[in-house]
Amino acid sequence: MTGTGRLLRLVLRRDRWIMPLWIFGFGILPYVYIAGFETLFATAQERVDYARVSAANTGFIALYGPLHGDSLGELAVWRGGFVPLMIGLAALLTVVRHTRADEESGRTELVRATVVGRYAQLAAALIATAGASLLMGLVVAGTMIGAGQPVAGSIALGVVFMLSGWMFAGVGAIAAQLTSSARSARTLGVVALGVSFVLRLGGDVSDDREFLAWLSPIGWVHRVFPYGENNGGPAVLALVFAIVTVGVSAYLLAHRDMGAGLLASRLGPATAAASLGSPLALAWRLHRGLLFGWTAGFAALGLVFGGVGSSVVQLAADSGGVDEVFSRIGGSGAVTDAYFATTAAVCGLIAACYAVQAALRMRDEEQSGHAEAVLSTSVGRFTWGASHLIFALLGPAVALLAQGLLAGVVHGTVGPVLAASLAQLPAVWVLAGVTMLLVGTWPKMASLAWGAIAACVLLLLVGSLLEFDQWVLDLSPFTHVPHLPGGTFTPLPLVLLTAVAAAFGGVGLLALRRRDVPR
Amino acid sequence: MTEAIDVEGLVKRFGAVTALDQLDLRVRTGEVHGFLGPNGAGKTTTIRVLLGLMRADGGTARLLGGDPWADATALHRRLAYVPGDVTFWPQLTGGEVIDLLGRLRGGLDPKRRDALIERFELDPRKKGRTYSKGNRQKVALVAALSSDVELLVLDEPTSGLDPLMEEVFREVILEEKRRGDRTVLLSSHILSEVEALCDRLTIIRAGRAVETGTLADLRHLTRTTIRAELTGPVNGLASITGVHGLTSEDGRVAFDVDADALEPALKTLVAAGVRSLISQPPSLEELFLRHYTKSEK
Ligand SMILES: Nc1ncnc2c1ncn2[C@@H]1O[C@H](COP(=O)(O)OP(=O)(O)OP(=O)(O)O)[C@@H](O)[C@H]1O
Ligand SMILES: [Mg+2]
Helix, strand or coil: CCCHHHHHHHHHHHCCCHHHHHHHHHHCHHHHHHHHHHHHCCCHHHHHHHHHHHHHCHHHHHHHCCCCCCCHHHHHHHHCCCHHHHHHHHHHHHHHHHCHHHHHHCHHHHHHHCCCCCCHHHHHHHHHHHHHHHHHHHHHHHHHHHCCCCHHHHHHHHHHHHHHHHHHHHHHHHHHHHCCCHHHHHHHHHHHHHHHHHHHHHHHCCHHHCHHHHCCHHHHHHCCCCCCCCCCHHHHHHHHHHHHHHHHHHHHHHCCCCCCCCCCCCCCCCCCCCCCCCHHHHHHHHHHHHHHHHHHHHHHHHHHHHHHHHHHHHHHHHCHHHHHHHHHCCHHHHHHHHHHHHHHHHHHHHHHHHHHHHHHHHHHHHHCCHHHHHHCCCCCHHHHHHHHHHHHHHHHHHHHHHHHHHHHHHHCCHHHHHHHHHCCHHHHHHHHHHHHHHHHHCHHHCCHHHHHHHHHHHHHHHHCCCCCCHHHHHCCHHHHCCCCCCCCCCHHHHHHHHHHHHHHHHHHHHHHHHCCCCC | CCEEEEEEEEEEEECCEEEEEEEEEEEECCCEEEEECCCCCCHHHHHHHHCCCCCCCEEEEEECCECCCCCHHHHHCCEEEECCCCCCCCCCEHHHHHHHHHHHHCCCCHHHHHHHHHHCCCCCCCEHHHCCHHHHHHHHHHHHHCCCCCEEEEECCCCCCCHHHHHHHHHHHHHHHHHCCCEEEEECCCHHHHHHHCCEEEEEECCEEEEEEEHHHHHHCCCEEEEEEECCCCCCCCCCCCEEEEEEECCEEEEEECHHHHHHHHHHHHHHCEEEEEEECCCHHHHHHHHHHCCCC
């Protein structure tokens, strides 16, 4: 552990911009929901009605988690049901970035050769992430108490946020030990996150399978019910999980060599297959893992969302009082439509993450020196860039197709559900185009594309609630996607979005031809 | 076309840093040209400009008779490049990388490829990440050398190779040289390698060529060390311009002498009567050290 202090400072320095962003971004989100709901509901009765409808709507439960009460605090916590997932993601990416990614790039070797203990790097990454999560928890508790919410509930919510970070910091630490590349470590971590979400969802939507949610760290987080029951049990479980994962990662670290993972690599072919001889073939080899992984994930989402969709209507029919509320907003058909429109929007945003990730591969290739090797052969910049961009455009299309198709088949109405998913594509392409534009014109800042996605997510989560001006909402391409199923379909916005995406992508590719590589 | 590479007054800036400052470089067709300079002198940058990866801010560059920026893809069919910092895709094996790069370049000779893999004792079945530094370098070398091209651009191609493999590399380059029609631009920090392989060389410092010519030309520019035992007293040696660091003791003298002052210095010694004489030609190391450490301008 010698040298942990110095490495910790290094971690904090490298993350001095990004860390405050997620600490405060997630930290003030519950407060934002409180503020939004306060203006949304004119009377307490309206709020109670809203809570009653929501608590009985399986679709909402699937997306946001279970809802037990109708107080302002409980509603805010419930609507922020995605936030623990996002905190988990931030935490695990931070840990991987400062452990496996460094080790892969050889920086660790430099550091470990100095007077630094074996565990120092892992310890520094974990302490930084745990500290950031703690700070985020304090921000949550502070802002919520400041907003006049009950003290016990606010502290419980702060603890929930903090533990979400701690648990997935541990998961990230284990993933970093198991794999030998940062990319596979991230993938493993995200898969763990996805599995926890799906288990949670599966357990929450049906009473006789609730045990599923108890198998999931995300499920525990939802079972604390801040401002309601303020359960300590699930929180203790989460804390134990965090401690165990960290312990396991330290054990794994002690039992492997530097640079190696525990999942060993195998030998491959001595010559290239005849097909591996073009930039596109190379791009296929580099992107296919991503494509298969994302498509499998989207297929799973499709099955889950489709399966849950069928019970939305059933549940509505079962509970008489709720039915009346439903009919006020357009009948049970409208509820199903709203549900599938929401899931499609969520899938669209996730697909945009895939698009950005795939387009940023180009930047990885440039920074690792691989691009230099390819561009010194008779492959031109345009061809090279396009060979990657095509996967950023078609990959999300395949993923959304899989999701929409499976959701539709499971639900029993393929057309409208599939159309809702595919309608997201032009907006997804805009983000791929933005990424290409950045890679071409401002490569050092290419990862700003993630910021663009974060902005879209934020606008979707709180934009309408906080009654932002329309022009602000219009900045997100997802604002322009027709509300399907249920809404009226107009092709014009989709055509325009596609044109914008094409313009961004085209300018990016042309700019790539004119600049230095690597830059 | 007798010049494979013709660079004149090349300027390249990175923000405030001027990496290349009026650089001149001429490489004749069929020669092995050494490209030397201290770290950060601008070797890699020059090579990237020559490959059309970077655009120059000033000066002219011609490569195989074409414009390296505008005609990049066409020119790249006729050359092969070993980058200074070699890393390959973790998903691909060494063998796949060799074949892929060869095909992207426009084709490779499978027989030559196999022969090179054998000579470099490379296991082509390993995946990118699992190669050691030296073995990654071998993959890059085999990939470049397997194609039948006019020009090889090698940026520190032997960094990380063990002495045995370094020897194999030299043999291969000497074979290429014997064919007479392949041009090689070899950036290197290994002086014995440059001495063994290069016909001519260019030394750059701070983005400028400070010396260019054959090894013999360059040697000529430097000092020979003379040690002599004399039978009688010697006069006037110190006053010859070009004699440096003279020491004398009990009839033994030692000094360094510039090439043009060699004759008068020797005449003076002979006049005094020589019992024994040792003359040491300038070592390459000294030559470089002088160029590398010379103060600005
Ligand atoms: N992409 C870049 N951005 C900014 N500065 C750069 C860039 N590439 C090179 N430089 C700078 O240009 C100068 C020349 O670098 P270059 O890599 O060409 O040196 P070199 O002669 O190859 O050195 P070495 O022997 O260490 O390989 C250095 O000062 C370097 O810092
Ligand atoms: Mg270099």
